[in-house]
Amino acid sequence: MPSMAQGGLRNSADSHHKLRAKFPVDDRKVDPAFSRKQKIAEHRKSLPIASVEKRLGDEVRNNDILIIVGETGSGKTTQLPQFLFNAGFCRDGKTIGITQPRRVAAVTVAKRVAEECGVELGQRVGYSIRFEDVTSGSTRIKYMTDGLLLREALLDPYLSRYSVIIVDEAHERTVHTDVLLGLLKNVQKASLDARGFSEYFGGARAVHIQGRQFPVDIFYTHHAEPDYVDATLITILQIHLEERPGDILVFLTGQEEIESVERLVKERLQQLPEGSRKLLAAPIFSALPSEKQMRVFAPAPAGFRKVILATNIAETSVTIPGIRYVIDPGFVKARSYDPVKGMESLIIVPTSKAQALQRSGRAGREGPGKCFRLYPESEFEKLDDSTKPEIKRCNLANVILQLKALGVDDILGFDFMEKPSRASIVKSLEQLFLLGALTDECKLSDPVGHQMAQLPLDPIYSRALILASQFNCLEEMLITVAMLSVESIFYAPREKLEEARTAMKCFSCPEGDHLTLVNVYRASNEFLEKRTVGLSKEKNEKILRKWCKENFINSRSLRHARDVHSQIRGNVEQMGLRLASCGDDMLQFCRCLAASFFLNAALKQPEGTYRALASGQVVQIHPSSVLFRAKPECIVFNELVQTNHKYIRNITKIDYLWLAELAPQYYCMQN
Numbered sequence: 001m002p003s004m005a006q007g008g009l010r011n012s013a014d015s016h017h018k019l020r021a022k023f024p025v026d027d028r029k030v031d032p033a034f035s036r037k038q039k040i041a042e043h044r045k046s047l048p049i050a051s052v053e054k055r056l057g058d059e060v061r062n063n064d065i066l067i068i069v070g071e072t073g074s075g076k077t078t079q080l081p082q083f084l085f086n087a088g089f090c091r092d093g094k095t096i097g098i099t100q101p102r103r104v105a106a107v108t109v110a111k112r113v114a115e116e117c118g119v120e121l122g123q124r125v126g127y128s129i130r131f132e133d134v135t136s137g138s139t140r141i142k143y144m145t146d147g148l149l150l151r152e153a154l155l156d157p158y159l160s161r162y163s164v165i166i167v168d169e170a171h172e173r174t175v176h177t178d179v180l181l182g183l184l185k186n187v188q189k190a191s192l193d194a195r196g197f198s199e200y201f202g203g204a205r206a207v208h209i210q211g212r213q214f215p216v217d218i219f220y221t222h223h224a225e226p227d228y229v230d231a232t233l234i235t236i237l238q239i240h241l242e243e244r245p246g247d248i249l250v251f252l253t254g255q256e257e258i259e260s261v262e263r264l265v266k267e268r269l270q271q272l273p274e275g276s277r278k279l280l281a282a283p284i285f286s287a288l289p290s291e292k293q294m295r296v297f298a299p300a301p302a303g304f305r306k307v308i309l310a311t312n313i314a315e316t317s318v319t320i321p322g323i324r325y326v327i328d329p330g331f332v333k334a335r336s337y338d339p340v341k342g343m344e345s346l347i348i349v350p351t352s353k354a355q356a357l358q359r360s361g362r363a364g365r366e367g368p369g370k371c372f373r374l375y376p377e378s379e380f381e382k383l384d385d386s387t388k389p390e391i392k393r394c395n396l397a398n399v400i401l402q403l404k405a406l407g408v409d410d411i412l413g414f415d416f417m418e419k420p421s422r423a424s425i426v427k428s429l430e431q432l433f434l435l436g437a438l439t440d441e442c443k444l445s446d447p448v449g450h451q452m453a454q455l456p457l458d459p460i461y462s463r464a465l466i467l468a469s470q471f472n473c474l475e476e477m478l479i480t481v482a483m484l485s486v487e488s489i490f491y492a493p494r495e496k497l498e499e500a501r502t503a504m505k506c507f508s509c510p511e512g513d514h515l516t517l518v519n520v521y522r523a524s525n526e527f528l529e530k531r532t533v534g535l536s537k538e539k540n541e542k543i544l545r546k547w548c549k550e551n552f553i554n555s556r557s558l559r560h561a562r563d564v565h566s567q568i569r570g571n572v573e574q575m576g577l578r579l580a581s582c583g584d585d586m587l588q589f590c591r592c593l594a595a596s597f598f599l600n601a602a603l604k605q606p607e608g609t610y611r612a613l614a615s616g617q618v619v620q621i622h623p624s625s626v627l628f629r630a631k632p633e634c635i636v637f638n639e640l641v642q643t644n645h646k647y648i649r650n651i652t653k654i655d656y657l658w659l660a661e662l663a664p665q666y667y668c669m670q671n
């Protein structure tokens with residue numbers, strides 16, 4: 001009987017093998033939970049890091065700072081915290097904190113480790129990311145984003161509840177990681193190019209974990225591909241039809257691209273003969289609801305091949321088992337910042353050589369693999385060697401605000417691992433000053449600066465919420481900010497473009513995209529209130545998904561926006577801001593948008609393009625905007641996207657005269 005076997009064998013892996021040899025058991029009859037546990041235990045033992053468990057515990061105990069270097073997949077992220085827990089690092093009730101640059105990694109890894117420990121997620125093992133906290137008083141191993149730990153430092157500058165902080169993926173050099181390292185260095189007074197880190201930390205000790213890697217054959221295209229999405233699709237199908245079994249990992253640049261490839265794969269499969277359709281697409285990107293993120297780790301059903309469509313998250317932060325083929329179109333979405341113009345934008349750029357190597361390496365984790373780079377070999381030689389740290393290419397307003405709130409006033413003198421340029425620090429200080437967060441002496445203003453630092457949002461959005469409470473439209477602004485914090489809400493498949501446009505018209509508001517987003521949010525609320533009284537959460541979700549589909553709305557994004565809304569609503573209530581609605585007074589709301597987003601105002605030019613007032617850049621309204629055709633004289637916008645054009649998105653029409661009236665600190669100085 002399975003239950004007896006389980007009871008008798010729980011403590012001994014060896015006797016399980018003996019038993020199986022003597023009585024060949026039908027696998028289907030073995031308690032699946034048990035065999036999974038067994039598999040996990042075996043897997044853990046086989047990881048390269050397992051052999052250095054004791055040494056790592058000793059090294060961490062004996063060194064204030066330790067650098068650990070190891071091949072992706074060697075077990076650093078999942079095992080090290082468990083080793084430290086077992087070595088007694090939590091005995092006095094303290095927690096082991098592990099930071100991750102990416103939300104998805106924090107969530108999926110915490111789930112995995114909770115399973116490995118055999119505990120419920122949120123108990124001993126938990127995670128905390130912006131807008132989602134799954135921890136409790138008993139959490140001792142806590143995964144979180146680097147940005148979140150920075151926020152915690154605001155309340156507890158010495159991070160006293162932690163016995164150990166593991167800054168994971170430090171080589172990624174996100175701006176939050178860099179600032180965190182600076183703070184930790186401060187706290188202690190005291191990867192990847194371990195030498196760089198080691199020098200920064202005054203010659204810290206480094207441990208190298210021996211990894212393993214199988215050979216990977218690299219293939220290039222003969223010519224540059226004009227449409228890499230199409231080339232990706234063809235390559236996926238080619239592998240599926242011609243290569244031996246093994247899963248495929250595809251690196252794409254973001255949610256929209258992933259979702260469109262997912263759809264296209266499904267469509268193309270329908271055109272293949274029945275027997276060739278056994279290909280399963282599994283997306284993974286940061287805005288994906290966390291329960292869906294785990295799907296990429298589940299093995300494909302027997303006879304199926306899995307194709308994982310991922311952002312660069314799958315480069316190093318999460319290791320997915322079973323990959324034999326990698327498709328690398330060679331691009332990544334990256335932040336870029338122009339300190340002269342003060343404009344940050346998201347652009348799609350070629351990867352660095354280091355990224356390309358890391359990506360191809362994913363195919364050789366469990367056996368020899370193949371990597372298909374969708375560009376000619378000559379292009380590879382032209383790539384940059386490594387990726388520039390984010391701190392060198394982003395707007396610093398947010399981190400400066402946080403450093404100021406932590407009492408670090410001399411930003412130019414702060415000990416960054418790599419100093420951002422003076423121009424970019426000065427520009428961001430100026431922006432914070434214009435938003436009212438800093439005084440003339442460059443100190444955090446009271447109460448606005450302090451309030452802004454408390455909100456987990458971009459300073460421009462924080463300012464918008466504070467202003468909205470004065471303009472009596474905080475309800476509308478909360479919705480707007482939540483909707484702007486997620487990836488695109490509308491979704492318009494190419495083949496149903498007209499239908500999608502008609503659906504969007506039901507929500508569209510002549511003032512612009514911000515109120516249109518408010519309409520969508522409210523319509524979904526009304527729909528739910530009417531239809532889901534007394535229904536279970538799952539039913540509720542299902543009904544909402546259907547509504548979204550009918551209205552060409554991205555249900556993942558909308559759900560995420562609802563979560564964001566509920567958290568920031570909690571934040572502003574705690575701060576005592578006045579939660580009122582402007583009702584039918586749209587003008588009031590538009591004036592508040594002008595007062596908030598004045599740094600992103602633009603004027604129409606004779607030929608129908610726009611000139612951004614702060615930067616002087618010539619930009620165009622994105623075709624997805626409700627104002628694409630109306631082309632009003634003066635607008636404010638939230639986002640600049642650079643493809644072959646400079647497009648602005650999320651736009652509202654304003655009166656030019658409001659700028660001088662509502663943002664005199666900027667517009668009167670200039671005139």
Ligand code: CDP
Pocket residue numbers: 047070071072073074075076077078079108109112297316317318319320321
């Ligand atoms: O951090 P590092 O890259 O060194 O490795 P890790 O993330 O700790 O992963 C160790 C092993 O756990 C890998 O072989 C992964 O495939 C496996 N893993 C898994 O099977 N499922 C997860 N959700 C996370 C990791």
Ligand code: MG
Pocket residue numbers: 073076077078168169316317318
């Ligand atoms: Mg890791």
